[in-house]
Amino acid sequence: MDAPHKLRTDALVAAGAGALSAVLAFVTDGGRFPDAFGWVLLLCSALPLVWRRRNPVAVLLAMIPVLMAYHLLDNAHSAPMPQTFVVLYTVAVTGRPLRTLLTGCAVIAVMVSVVGVIDAHHGLELLRISGWIVAVLFCGVDVRIYRQYVASMVERAERAERTREEEARRRVAEERLRIARDLHDLLAHSITVIGVQTSVASHILTVDPDRLDREAVARALDDIAGTCREARAELRTTLQVLRDGSEGGDGPLPGxxxxxxxxxxxxxxxxxxxxxxxxxxxxxxxxxxxxxxxxxxxxxxxxxxxxxxxxxxxxxxxxxxxxxxxxxxxxxxxxxxxxxxxxxxxxxxxxxxxxxxxxxxxxxxxxxxxxxxxxxxxxxxxxxxxxxxxxxxxxxxxxxxxxx
The missing domain is CATH 3.30.565.10 (Histidine kinase-like ATPase, C-terminal domain)
Structure with a gap:
């Protein structure tokens, strides 16, 4: 029952129900044609429908005395049916089945009492009207169940979407962790080795410059260059994996x-x-x-x-x-x-x-x-x-x- 412009829509529904009641008052053959007071009661019975979504039971209780007075004056009995059906449908579609059952029994009981006071021989007319009331109530219950089903399907779809998003975030986190681990293993090892080799070269250059071991320095620098090449090759492979989204890159995994x-x-x-x-x-x-x-x-x-x-x-x-x-x-x-x-x-x-x-x-x-x-x-x-x-x-x- 949550819809945009609810008050304006319900006002239009009330106006439509009142207009349809007026048409039925002219064409009905049950009861007399309403007088001025009867017209006031008929139109006033449709007015509470403007607030039917806020509290449908209160609207129904407000309509009952107006309709009782209308029927006790023996006005056209079929005329108020549009607003009656609308409010009963609203009660059924917004409440639990038990409330709907109790409401239907109460409305039928009141109707039987009122019609019985007016004319006890209108049993068939009463039975026909009661059937319509039951049908409207069942329609409201069915719509309520359908809405609950749709809401549950929407909730399930949203839950599945949240699950997919969480799974995607989990996979992204795992991938980031894997990338960080690969880069750490590669760069930490290479940088550590290069640092030690640089320290060796620096030691050779500073301890005894007069007896410089050029071959040892050249060997240390060659080792540094070789380590840099290996690190560059592994880094290129890792970046290629990230760029292509593949698992193996250009070569097999180290073993x-x-x-x-x-x-x-x-x-x-x-x-x-x-x-x-x-x-x-x-x-x-x-x-x-x-x-x-x-x-x-x-x-x-x-x-x-x-x-x-x-x-x-x-x-x-x-x-x-x-x-x-x-x-x-x-x-x-x-x-x-x-x-x-x-x-x-x-x-x-x-x-x-x-x-x-x-x-x-x-x-x-x-x-x-x-x-x-x-x-x-x-x-x-x-x-x-x-x-x-x-x-x-x-x-x-x-x-x-x-x-x-």
Missing amino acids: LAALPGLVRAAETAGATVELSVRAPEGRIAPATGAAAYRIVQEALTNSVRHAGEGVRIEVRVEPDPAFPALRVTVADDGAPSARGRSGEAGHGPGFGLVGMRERARSSGGTLDAGPLADGGFQVAAVLPLPGSPAGRPATAAGREGAVL
Whole structure:
């Protein structure tokens, strides 16, 4: 019942009902032709319809005494039917079925009483009018049910639209997180290696200028240039993926076969790395291989950055003996910088460990990271392989934190 210009529309309905009642007063053959007072009662019975939407029951109660007086004067009994039907329809379409039932019974009872007082022999006329009243009430109930159905369908459609929007926002957030993680893994590793190599070159140039080792300086600068080229190539691939909206870009995802390249980059930064890779039987999913690669990359970057030049790092990638999963472990002996890696000291909080945990979770696995009892720092991840329902927790003692 919520519509624009309700009052103006209801005024037009009241005027139309009054005009139709006047026409029926001229053509009806039941009762006498209304006199002046009868015309006033007839037209006044249509006037409350102007406020029928605000309170239909009150409008009906206001019309009942006017119509009773009109019928008791034995005026044309069919004339007030238009406004009667309109108000009964409004009561039925705006209220509960119980209220509609009680209203219909009350109206029929009043009508029977009034007509019975006037003429007890008008039973057939009374039955006909009662049938129309029941039909109008049923029509109002049916329209009410239909409106409720339409409203529920609209609400369901709006809920589905909100769900789609929330899903779209969730996917955008996940994509932004993935992009941030990829860029972090790429740039943090490359910048860290370049920083260490630059420090080496600067050290050679400033410690003993008279005995300058030109070959060492040239080798450090070549390593910097090579790292820049690799970073540029990976960045171009990542941007190509973002630009095209594809998953793989111009080449395959990095996997276990690319781990020696990470080791060489760490060694050029002054670290000593021992790599042990035992690929499991069967084909490793590209996402699992890429997750293992990125976890090793970030762990090496953290070790080089926080433990400094000369750190010894052990990288092991092997099948889990008790579970269909790939175990990735990166441990170093850089105990003095363990606190900095958890974001508690050093360079402040970052996203390194957070990103590695997200990498592991994206493949259905788990990751723990923390200082070792005998010194150093360890990152241990378990990545499920095909046929595994989920990863199990790594055995390393973990501690919340992040780096870089």
